[in-house]
Amino acid sequence: MPDEKSSRAGPPKADAARPPAVAPAMAPAPAPAASSAAGPCAPPRAAAPFLGHGQAVTIVCASARTIPANLARTLAELGLSCASFQQSVRTAVAAAGYALGAEDVPAAPGTRLIQVVTIIQNARRTA
Amino acid sequence: MVQASVEPNDRRIVYITFDAPLPAPGDVMRALFWDLVVTTADGASRVSADGVAIKTCSTQVAVHGFLNRCPPGESIVEVALQLARPVPDPVRQVDILYVGSSGTATIALRGAFELALGRAPGEPVRPAHIDEADVYVDGKWTRVAGEEAAFDLDAYAGYMRALAPGSPRYWGRAGFYGRMRVKDSPTLDPSSVLLYGTYQRVLGSGDFYGPFQSPIVNLRAPGFEIERRGNQRNFTLSPVVALPVRLSRGALGPIQPGFVYPQMTLFAGAEVVKPLTSRDAAAGGWRTRTLFGTTLVTGIAPEQPWLQSLTLRAAYQLRLLSSPEIFKDLRGTGRFELGGQARHRAEVSFTYFPVKWTGVSFDYEYGGVPPVFVLAGHTFTAGITFTLKQTSYGRLAILAP
Numbered sequence: 001m002p003d004e005k006s007s008r009a010g011p012p013k014a015d016a017a018r019p020p021a022v023a024p025a026m027a028p029a030p031a032p033a034a035s036s037a038a039g040p041c042a043p044p045r046a047a048a049p050f051l052g053h054g055q056a057v058t059i060v061c062a063s064a065r066t067i068p069a070n071l072a073r074t075l076a077e078l079g080l081s082c083a084s085f086q087q088s089v090r091t092a093v094a095a096a097g098y099a100l101g102a103e104d105v106p107a108a109p110g111t112r113l114i115q116v117v118t119i120i121q122n123a124r125r126t127a
Numbered sequence: 128m129v130q131a132s133v134e135p136n137d138r139r140i141v142y143i144t145f146d147a148p149l150p151a152p153g154d155v156m157r158a159l160f161w162d163l164v165v166t167t168a169d170g171a172s173r174v175s176a177d178g179v180a181i182k183t184c185s186t187q188v189a190v191h192g193f194l195n196r197c198p199p200g201e202s203i204v205e206v207a208l209q210l211a212r213p214v215p216d217p218v219r220q221v222d223i224l225y226v227g228s229s230g231t232a233t234i235a236l237r238g239a240f241e242l243a244l245g246r247a248p249g250e251p252v253r254p255a256h257i258d259e260a261d262v263y264v265d266g267k268w269t270r271v272a273g274e275e276a277a278f279d280l281d282a283y284a285g286y287m288r289a290l291a292p293g294s295p296r297y298w299g300r301a302g303f304y305g306r307m308r309v310k311d312s313p314t315l316d317p318s319s320v321l322l323y324g325t326y327q328r329v330l331g332s333g334d335f336y337g338p339f340q341s342p343i344v345n346l347r348a349p350g351f352e353i354e355r356r357g358n359q360r361n362f363t364l365s366p367v368v369a370l371p372v373r374l375s376r377g378a379l380g381p382i383q384p385g386f387v388y389p390q391m392t393l394f395a396g397a398e399v400v401k402p403l404t405s406r407d408a409a410a411g412g413w414r415t416r417t418l419f420g421t422t423l424v425t426g427i428a429p430e431q432p433w434l435q436s437l438t439l440r441a442a443y444q445l446r447l448l449s450s451p452e453i454f455k456d457l458r459g460t461g462r463f464e465l466g467g468q469a470r471h472r473a474e475v476s477f478t479y480f481p482v483k484w485t486g487v488s489f490d491y492e493y494g495g496v497p498p499v500f501v502l503a504g505h506t507f508t509a510g511i512t513f514t515l516k517q518t519s520y521g522r523l524a525i526l527a528p
Contacts, residue, residue, distance in 0.1 A: 050136050053207070065335045066379040068204040072129040072146040077428070078379060079388030081371030083300075084340035087333030090297065102289035102297060114144045118132045118240070126295075 049125050051098045056121035059096065060113050063088035071117065076109035083107065089120060098123040128234040131223055135243035138213035143223065143234070144205050147384060150229065155206050156181060160227035163210065166220040178209040216244055279508055280309035280317075287327065299328030310501060316355075319498065323350030323363070330368075340371040345396075352400075352498035359453055359498045360403040367396030367418065387438070389425040394418070398446070398497070406453055406463055414452070416470075416497070420444035435480040444496070446470040454500035463499070470500050478512055488512040 051059075061068050063085055064078055075082055086107035093100045100123050106116055134140035141163070154160075161176040181203050214221060221236040236242050287302025306321040324347070331341040350363035372391040373379075382388060398416040405411075426438035451467040472494035480486035490508045495501040 052136070053134060053142055057205075063333065064379070065373075065375075065377075067381070069147075069149065069381040070379065071144050071204055072384070073382060076424075077382065077385070077387050079373040079375070079390035079425075081340045081343070081390070081392070083327065083329050083343050084333045084371055087297070087329035087331075087341060088335075089333070091332040091334070094295075099295060101292050102294070102300075103292040112130070114130050118130075118142075122135050 051093060051096065051121050051123040051125075053117065053121045055096060056117040056123075059089060059092040059120070060116050063092060064113060066113075071114040072112055074110050074112050075107065078113075082109060082111075089116065093120060093123050094126075097125055099126045128223070128225070128232055130241070131221075131234050131236055132241045133214050133221070133236070133243040134207075138216065138243070139210045141208045141210065141214070141221070141223065142205055143208065145203065147381065150203050152181065152203055154227055154229045155179065155203060155225075157227070158208075160225055161208055162224040162226070163208075164222040164224065165214060165218060166222075167215055167218050174214075175211050176208040177211050180207040180209070181205070214242070216242075218242055218244070279312075279510065280307070282307050285325075287325065297328075299326060301326045308496075318355060319496075320353045320355075321350065322353075323347045323365075335373075338372050338375060340373070342368050342370045344368050354499040359405050361498045362401040362403055363398055363497075365396060365398040365418075367394050369394040385427050385429040385436075387424065387426040387428060387436075389423065391424075392422045394420050394422075400452075400497075412450075415449040417447040417449075418444065433481045435483050435486075436478075438478045438480070439476070440478070441475045442473070444472040444494075446472075446497075452500070453498075454495070454502060456502045458502060458504045470494060472496055480512075486512045 057068055057071065061071070064070070064075075064080055066073075066078060070078060075085060086105045089105045090100050090102070100120060104119065104123075106119060129144050129146040131141055131143045134142065156179050158176040158179050161179065163174040163176070164171050165174050208223075219237075221242065223234050223236070225232040239245065283304060283306035285302055285304030287300050287304075289300045290298035301324070303322075303324045305323075307317045308319045309316065310318050312318060326346040326348070327343060329341050329343050333341045345365075345367045347363065347365040347367075350365060352359070352361040352363055354360075370393045372393060374389045374391065379388065396418045398418055400414050400416065402411060402414075421443050423441040424438070426436055428436035428438075430436070447469055448467050451465040453463055454466055454470075455461065455463050473492070475491040476488050477490075478486045478488040488510060490506075490510075492506045492508070493504065
């Protein structure tokens, strides 16, 4: 049976879908392997020309009101209304300063959250 | 490993997502455990991983991107492999091999989407994996001992897409739908047909408010209700607001694969009706039905041989009429009559899908739907169900669970 709430993870905050404005208190240690500033170990930057995988995960999980452990689940499995979820992702991406078209967010019942992440991570920064 | 993809903005990075049971940090965090085989038109070559970063299931940590060390007590959801050299573009296939302390695993990337082919850094995403067509067929064939066989068919199909998809502003989506019903008939001759255009728009940001997602307004206009046996044709306009409810408190924690979390929809609206032809010669004016209802969907989808899914769908609708409308009470005289009583409609469907698109359904039904309310009492039927590719947009528009 599903757990109502993970004991390890707090609920996503309303602003969790927004890029952090200041250096995070729990900033990860710099990764020696990540030489690129846009690499996977770098904190997301508000000025990045594209949304990026990390922020995409955060936005999608906040819109689905769940934790990244459910990235492999479908919208139907998570009990989501597809239309509202699609709108929530678009709103959060726009609030983060990036652009997505109305049809760019996949939202069929069989769509996995990680598929949404893979699509929206390349959203371009608005001018 | 459930999915892997190449980072379109830095092709040296490959993301790998895990499914339950999530791996322990020591099982995946060493670069030596990972190996890639990249196949291009020139042949195959091995690529090693220089580094491994992780994403854990804690949302707070996820805000800050990937980590190169795991906080105590966290489970690993994703890893990002930093490769010794970038994945070329074009590429035919990338095979990711894991050989570690917990065994071996492989996953292959073949599609243009996962391989991020032709996607320049920052290039706007293209509409991929969008299922716009919406087709649903639910058919039953029943035979009662001593009586003739009877068909019961409920099918709908439609198409809906966003208005001005290139615009940064949200305009909603529009389309058209058709629904055909054959009720207790010896042939597949449709007894009622509904045709309508529909406009749909999410009100607000789409976020959750407690257990509620943002409401969705659906406008069916113009619509036509056609009942052949009752010789009834109606023109309709129907605004309905649907409120999705997920029966969870707060953020949803990890759920088992295949479990469909219960979801309800509450809706309220009106159906403004203008009869075009009717058995009731005096019934020519506009009339209104006030509509309330709810739907519920839950189930499991193990997607295993002979058990793709088990689904439970339930719906209830209540229509309050402003003036009498035609109905047929199969429990009494069986003739068409006029009446202004409240029209209840309840249906519960339990479906077993041994394969993806075909299953067996067991249905309970009470009451009737417009244009001619056929009050059949409590009925139980069983039959074969066919479900083609579908989205959920149309289900909201036609009040189906």
